[in-house]
Amino acid sequence: MLNTLTQQIQSRAHELGFKLVGVTPAEESQTIQRYREWIANGYAGKMGYLERHLPLKEDTRKLLQETKSVISLAMNYYTLDPPKELAEDPSRGQISRYAWGDDYHDVIRERLLLLVEFIKDAAETELKSRVFVDSGPILEREYAQKAKLGWIGKNTNLINWRSGSWYFLAEVLVSVDLESESETLRGSCGTCTKCIEACPTDAFVEPNMLDSRLCISYLTIELKDSIPKELRPKMGNLIFGCDICQEVCPWNSKAMPTTEPAFHPREGNLVPELLTLISMTQSEFSEKFKGSPIKRAKRRGFLRNVIVAIGNWGARAAVPALKKALVDEDPLVRSHAAWALGQIGGKTAKQALETQITCEDDIEVISEIQDALTFIN
Numbered sequence: 001m002l003n004t005l006t007q008q009i010q011s012r013a014h015e016l017g018f019k020l021v022g023v024t025p026a027e028e029s030q031t032i033q034r035y036r037e038w039i040a041n042g043y044a045g046k047m048g049y050l051e052r053h054l055p056l057k058e059d060t061r062k063l064l065q066e067t068k069s070v071i072s073l074a075m076n077y078y079t080l081d082p083p084k085e086l087a088e089d090p091s092r093g094q095i096s097r098y099a100w101g102d103d104y105h106d107v108i109r110e111r112l113l114l115l116v117e118f119i120k121d122a123a124e125t126e127l128k129s130r131v132f133v134d135s136g137p138i139l140e141r142e143y144a145q146k147a148k149l150g151w152i153g154k155n156t157n158l159i160n161w162r163s164g165s166w167y168f169l170a171e172v173l174v175s176v177d178l179e180s181e182s183e184t185l186r187g188s189c190g191t192c193t194k195c196i197e198a199c200p201t202d203a204f205v206e207p208n209m210l211d212s213r214l215c216i217s218y219l220t221i222e223l224k225d226s227i228p229k230e231l232r233p234k235m236g237n238l239i240f241g242c243d244i245c246q247e248v249c250p251w252n253s254k255a256m257p258t259t260e261p262a263f264h265p266r267e268g269n270l271v272p273e274l275l276t277l278i279s280m281t282q283s284e285f286s287e288k289f290k291g292s293p294i295k296r297a298k299r300r301g302f303l304r305n306v307i308v309a310i311g312n313w314g315a316r317a318a319v320p321a322l323k324k325a326l327v328d329e330d331p332l333v334r335s336h337a338a339w340a341l342g343q344i345g346g347k348t349a350k351q352a353l354e355t356q357i358t359c360e361d362d363i364e365v366i367s368e369i370q371d372a373l374t375f376i377n
Contacts, residue, residue, distance in 0.1 A: 005122055006179040012118045013073055016111040017260055020074035020160060020167065022147025023178045026067040028059045031142045038209070045213040047222055053137035060138060066128045066175035071115075072140070072147040074158070075108055077101075077263040078166035078255040082270045089237075090313040092271040093306060096217065096241025097166065099293040100265040104168045106291065107262045108133045112172055119174060128175040133168070140169045148185045154207035155195035155245035161187030164252035187251070195245035200234045204245075216242035220305045221297050226335060226364065229371075232308045237274070239305040240294055266292065274313065277306045278321045300330045307333065311340030319344060323352045331362040338365060342372025350376050 006023050013021040029035075035057065044050045061067045077098055086092060098104065112131040120127045132138050141158050145151055150160035157165040189207070196204045203214035212218040216238050219227050227235075246252055258264075268276075268288070280288065285299040294302065307325060310318045322344070325337035338356070341349040350373065357369045 004179050005119075005176070008122050009071065009115070009119060009178070012122075013071075013115055016115055017075055018073040018111070018170075019076045019163070020072075020144075020149045022072050022144070022149050023180050024070050024072065024143055024146040025177075025180060026060050026070055026173070029057060029139050029142060031139060032058050035139065041211075043205070043209075043211045043213065045218055045223065046225070047212065047218075056137035057139050060143075060173055063132075063136065063138065064128060064130045064173045064175070067130075067173040068176055069174050069178040070143050070147070071172040071174065071178070072144040072149055073112075073170045073172070074144065074149055074160070074167035075104070075111075075170070075260065076163070076166060076256070076258040077104065077168055077260070078164070078252075078258055079264055080257055086271045089271070090309075091274055091315065093237050093239035093274050093277065093309050094271060095239060095269055095294070096243050098168070098263075099240055100269045101263040101292075102266070103291050103293050103295075104263070105133050105135060105293075107260070108168060108170050112170055115172060116174075119172075119176075123174075123176050125176065130173045132171045132173075134170070136171075138171055140171055143171060144169055145185070147180075148183050151185060151187060151189075152208060153195070153249070153251075154189045154193065154204070155249065156208055156210045157246060157249075159187065159189075159249070159251050161251070162254060164255040165246050165249060166252065166255050166258075192250060194248040194250070198244050198248045200236065200244065201231055216244075221301070224298075224301060226332065227304065227308060229339065232339065233312060235305075235308055236312055237309040239274075239277075239309050240297060240302065269294075274306055274310050275318060275321050278303060278310065278318075278325055300332045303328070303330075303333045304336045307336040307340050311336075311343040314344055316344060316346055316348075319346065319348050319352070322349070326352055326356050331365050334360070334362065335365045335368040338368040338372045342375040345376045 010021045039051050056062045116129050141152050144158050150158045153159040159165045201214040205211050282299050289295045322337050322341050353369050353373050360366050
């Protein structure tokens with residue numbers, strides 16, 4: 001017998017696929033000052049929307065004035081690793097696990113709306129609500145930690161002591177008072193620093209403090225411009241996001257595969273061959289990644305990432321494809337193709353660069369070609 005409305009909501013949320021569910025009262029953020037300092041230090045990089053939305057993150061009641069309770073939820077997206085020989089093949093690109101399947105925003109939002117309908121019926125009162133799936137100005141990890149879903153680890157991810165960190169977070173703001181959880185929060189990172197030590201770009205300024213400008217997930221998804229040259233060699237074959245700080249986390253040894261079919265890998269999203277991606281047209285990109293998180297990078301950003309991975313692969317077999325990318329309509333693609341050709345080197349690569357510089361009109365691309373030619377020489 002489920003006695004409280006909170007218990008009824010938790011039961012329904014579990015039925016809808018949410019592994020973790022907790023409730024906290026609406027109140028002012030307790031971490032907002034740390035967030036302000038993070039912004040002030042420039043760690044948000046070029047994600048200007050984070051600063052613009054800062055005032056709204058001070059209190060969930062700025063998002064819904066009638067909010068009395070915050071329901072924090074987490075949905076598991078863990079799926080089994082690809083074969084090791086494929087994952088370690090530099091001719092293939094690695095995509096962050098969360099983007100292997102369908103776009104989680106669409107999947108989870110649909111479930112949240114079903115949960116809201118249940119709460120309306122169960123609460124037997126007029127309900128005001130708002131739902132968020134990693135897309136609104138709410139400090140979701142703070143509320144998830146308050147709701148005893150887990151703790152915020154040194155890698156800045158929410159970690160659950162039973163099942164690790166492979167979770168999407170979501171929230172429902174409701175205008176009813178709900179009973180909060182009394183369960184004791186368990187687990188901690190202790191003295192472990194594996195995530196900090198494993199980061200290829202040293203993006204962790206200190207435990208639980210990430211400089212986004214150095215994070216490969218930021219570089220391959222959020223950054224819309226050229227990737228800093230000094231960071232490109234450190235990216236390996238990561239073409240969309242990065243899971244390294246989660247992969248090395250000991251708590252994730254407890255992770256169990258998701259039962260949500262939408263998060264299982266789509267065909268072609270599991271360590272795809274780099275040379276099958278570099279020549280995609282806009283229409284091909286749109287078709288291939290329709291309903292996928294990868295569409296966020298847009299064609300230009302995704303091809304930029306693929307080309308950096310090809311440059312790190314360093315195989316002469318990639319030169320013909322890079323020559324075509326060197327005359328792409330987008331300067332961002334051309335500039336990174338120039339860099340990759342410089343990394344690979346050889347007579348054919350040099351000739352392609354020398355030919356293109358005579359007709360190139362973009363200043364950044366010209367600079368990249370000049371640097372690449374210097375590197376080859």
